[in-house]
Amino acid sequence: MSDSVISEIRRDHILKLLGSGKRTDGRKFTDWREISVSTNCIESADGSARVKLGKTEVIAGVKIIPGTPFPDTPNEGILTTGMEFLPMAHPSFEGGPPGDDAIELARIVDRGIRESGMVDVSQLCIEPGEKVWMCFIDMYALDYDGNLFDTANLAAVMALKTATVPRVQYGLGDSDCPLPVTCFPVSVTTYKIDNTLILDPDFDEEHISSARLTVTTDDNGNFRAMQKGGSGSVTLDELNQCLDMSVAKGKEVRKIIG
Amino acid sequence: MSGHTDMILVDENGIRIDGRTVDQHRPFKIEAGVLNNADGSAYVEIGKNKILAAVYGPRECHPKHMQNPTKAIIQCKYNMQTFSVSDRKKPGPDRRSIEISKITAEALENVVLTELYPRASIDVYIEVLQANAGTRCAGLTAASVALADAGIPMRDIIPACAAGKADNKVLLDLNKEEDNFGQADVPIAIVPSTDEIVLLQMDGNMTRDELDKAISMAMGACHELYDVQKDALKRRYAKRVVEVETDE
Numbered sequence: 001m002s003d004s005v006i007s008e009i010r011r012d013h014i015l016k017l018l019g020s021g022k023r024t025d026g027r028k029f030t031d032w033r034e035i036s037v038s039t040n041c042i043e044s045a046d047g048s049a050r051v052k053l054g055k056t057e058v059i060a061g062v063k064i065i066p067g068t069p070f071p072d073t074p075n076e077g078i079l080t081t082g083m084e085f086l087p088m089a090h091p092s093f094e095g096g097p098p099g100d101d102a103i104e105l106a107r108i109v110d111r112g113i114r115e116s117g118m119v120d121v122s123q124l125c126i127e128p129g130e131k132v133w134m135c136f137i138d139m140y141a142l143d144y145d146g147n148l149f150d151t152a153n154l155a156a157v158m159a160l161k162t163a164t165v166p167r168v169q170y171g172l173g174d175s176d177c178p179l180p181v182t183c184f185p186v187s188v189t190t191y192k193i194d195n196t197l198i199l200d201p202d203f204d205e206e207h208i209s210s211a212r213l214t215v216t217t218d219d220n221g222n223f224r225a226m227q228k229g230g231s232g233s234v235t236l237d238e239l240n241q242c243l244d245m246s247v248a249k250g251k252e253v254r255k256i257i258g
Numbered sequence: 259m260s261g262h263t264d265m266i267l268v269d270e271n272g273i274r275i276d277g278r279t280v281d282q283h284r285p286f287k288i289e290a291g292v293l294n295n296a297d298g299s300a301y302v303e304i305g306k307n308k309i310l311a312a313v314y315g316p317r318e319c320h321p322k323h324m325q326n327p328t329k330a331i332i333q334c335k336y337n338m339q340t341f342s343v344s345d346r347k348k349p350g351p352d353r354r355s356i357e358i359s360k361i362t363a364e365a366l367e368n369v370v371l372t373e374l375y376p377r378a379s380i381d382v383y384i385e386v387l388q389a390n391a392g393t394r395c396a397g398l399t400a401a402s403v404a405l406a407d408a409g410i411p412m413r414d415i416i417p418a419c420a421a422g423k424a425d426n427k428v429l430l431d432l433n434k435e436e437d438n439f440g441q442a443d444v445p446i447a448i449v450p451s452t453d454e455i456v457l458l459q460m461d462g463n464m465t466r467d468e469l470d471k472a473i474s475m476a477m478g479a480c481h482e483l484y485d486v487q488k489d490a491l492k493r494r495y496a497k498r499v500v501e502v503e504t505d506e
Contacts, residue, residue, distance in 0.1 A: 042342070059387065063346035088295075088296055089295060091295065091317070
């Protein structure tokens with residue numbers, strides 16, 4: 001996520017604590033930090049959410065506008081997801097077009113939303129083959145203290161859940177309607193440090209981890225998207241633990257912010 | 259600035275479409291220290307504008323050839339988020355945002371003691387979360403609070419406000435409709451302690467008298483905004499202020 005160096009002494013401290021089942025801020029391995037969500041915070045957006053996970057913060061806004069469908073899906077609306085790591089979010093983030101980390105993140109969030117069928121794109125057709133609603137989900141990291149993946153996913157999903165299709169603005173109906181949303185995909189990213197698996201790392205934990213696995217589940221606990229990242233590896237046994245944790249945490253998160 | 263529209267922007271009683279009088283600004287709200295990582299930050303709402311500003315620095319200047327051996331440089335990035343306006347804005351910088359970044363940095367150079375930090379860079383990031391006319395003024399207003407919050411030595415903080423003209427009347431702090439369909443727009447930023455003007459732009463059509471009036475109205479609003487900026491900083495450091503007072 002960035003090239004920051006964690007000092008040896010800090011690294012050893014974190015590793016030593018993990019070895020005795022503890023984390024630097026007192027959380028359990030599977031605890032997330034406090035979640036705070038504020039939806040519809042931007043009036044100019046068709047849906048928006050500002051989500052904080054501990055000290056990590058992401059704002060997501062949805063813009064829905066009429067456009068031309070892709071030739072292979074003439075009756076379906078279009079979803080587009082973008083992410084920018086704003087330089088205000090962390091001293092290591094630089095300006096300019098999104099880098100590979102931001103693009104990977106946007107694609108993982110996109111996959112969770114797309115593959116879960118969260119947005120019912122079949123209901124976003126205005127005129128088959130001619131005109132459909134295009135739904136742009138744009139996310140910006142405002143503050144970065146680890147685990148941007150899950151924070152961004154929550155922000156995008158909450159923005160979509162509160163979005164409306166602006167039919168009146170484009171003269172395509174007498175009233176606006178809520179964006180057709182079918183489920184609540186939650187991504188849970190597990191990070192591997194040495195041989196320990198933890199959820200929702202802070203900046204230091206994330207930077208000494210060797211691998212991460214993002215797993216997105218739907219309301220039924222089925223798997224909808226996965227991505228392994230980082231230069232390390234995960235064993236089959238660890239993969240199974242990740243899957244179990246993702247299902248359990250996904251359920252918990254849905255309960256908290258439903 | 260077409261100036262041709264059927265829309266009535268100011269009625270016969272001098273009341274504007276958002277209910278304000280001609281010399282009334284929109285409500286201000288400023289908060290200092292809203293982000294964790296940035297060295298300084300501020301959140302500003304002026305009417306329906308929502309702006310976040312963050313400051314990093316003084317820090318090493320990249321790219322190196324931009325370094326100035328006699329003083330720090332101020333690098334400003336003004337960015338509108340895609341959902342901040344009614345039609346989705348294409349991500350990334352455009353000619354407008356590059357110009358605004360430049361004049362904002364130049365305005366700030368007047369008050370920051372850049373000579374204290376040779377070769378360094380002070381980076382100012384302005385993110386427009388929601389736009390409704392007057393974002394460059396709101397952005398600069400936020401940026402100066404963020405610089406002060408970052409503890410960067412400054413001669414003063416800069417407030418900025420626009421005045422303009424619609425329906426042949428001089429108006430303070432244009433809203434979106436007045437900006438789009440009005441006849442002129444004059445954003446101004448000042449150094450309140452000296453009343454020096456550090457940002458001034460104008461487009462449209464105004465007589466000398468109208469321009470004088472617009473400038474004096476905008477400068478008046480800047481002084482009001484200045485008090486709100488100082489108040490935001492005081493609230494942020496209220497605890498310290500109390501401690502200092504009890505010491506004395």
